[in-house]
Amino acid sequence: MKSNVPITRLGKFFGDRDFELEIGMGQEWLIGDMNYTCVLYRIDRNKIKTDDVYGEVVEDGIKFLPPVEFNAYITIAAPSNKMVGSTRMDQVEPGNITMSVYLKTLNDLNIDINFGDYVGYYDSENFVRYYSVVNDGRVVSDIKHTYKGYKPFYRTIIAAPVGPNEFRGL
């Protein structure tokens, strides 16, 4: 049975109601003003079709739960111009996407973001780029992810771009 222990630190000048107020104001800014939107495709690990030996997905074998739209603070790294290994084939590799999402947002939507889930982010009206979560930011004990040391309030999720041969949102 889970026990709930009230957080009493910073209690002289900060409390749960202040925390909720700050988060509420932050969400108002992020969702109301900024409104960066991503689409989360959570992998259905029970129905996905994989190879028996390597566990790699077969062609178009990825099965995912109903997509969920969520708001997060988005940073996309600059693309890097490099060769594919040492094959002398040039390519401009898109940068990773970093999503900072309120824990409250995830709770309200009743979703969790796991390692390997796919995220779609619309670059323009008719082009969506898909990313695979490479760091789900589950550990939020560090001081940066807490509100002035009071309680964790957001997760930083990093995802790397994937090609259409891996995931196409279909």
Next chain:
Amino acid sequence: MALPKRGPVKPTIPLEYPKTLLPRREEIKDMITKDGTYLPKSLLHADLDRGFLDFVKEKIQFTSEGKKIPVVDILITTQNWSQFVETWDFQNIDKNLEPPFLTIIRNPDVKLNDKRRYNIPNNRMYYYMEVPTWDGNRKGANIYKIPQPIPVDIKYTVALVCNRMREVNKMNQTIMNLFASYEAYQVINGHYIPIVNESFTDESVMDLESRKYYINKYEFTLHGFLIDEEQFEVYPALNRTIQMFEVDSRPVKRPQKKQQPPELESITFTYENGLTTLERSFFYTCDLLFQNTVNVSSFSVYINNQYVGDDVDLIQINNGDELKIDIIMGSTGQVPQVIFTQKLI
């Protein structure tokens, strides 16, 4: 377990044995000169590169998920636009190559094969073939000469970029099958060219926070050779022969013959009329071996008036020596004689 594929195990039965030894060599020679002149076809760098590209497309390229893995049909170039030209059909929206794909890299350095080390210098021309000709009046022939092909080694890298282990396995299986007997062959311009798989390198990108994919690199060495048809020589052979004799009419001056020593078996010094001393000149070199005396009690030998000895058994005579023999006669009343046997040296 996979079942054997349907169909006859051996669809055709060969009615003739395949050719071996000299007939097979003649068959290969015919293959080299097929569809052309009597001369072999040129084989230069670009031909070898093209041949290797065809080798990859014909023998290494494989199918995954029902699709043929595309091969980037370029080797190495400094011109950036060519990559797009060769890869436009399997690029994604970012114009990046979408795995899986195969790419071929040719190392720019082309080196002489070690076989060249034990060769005749100066790259001389060699007789290749004599082709009969007919000019309407006379039968003749043309001699075809070619330089010795220059053995070269060219290194290629075939890289598979993919993101499934199944494709890695398939590629590896294909390579292992091909090179199970160490070498694989590609016919380039009618020439059999051996290719050797040298090594395998894995450069897979497995960084935690980036796109992950496998890069498997297979190194190959193509043991080719260079023949440039610009260096071939064709020239007419002899078709009429005239034999001429020339005699020198000048008198032949031969050196004077050396005086040959007389082939005497023995030399006899005969002391007639009461003589007790005799001299004789020699113009050859010999040894005088004492044999006998007649009515001589003793004799003394001088060479060039130098005393040698009394009653000697052996006298060594040089060319030009003066031999003098003095005797003391005996008492028998016969004509005194000293007899030697001469031995030419």
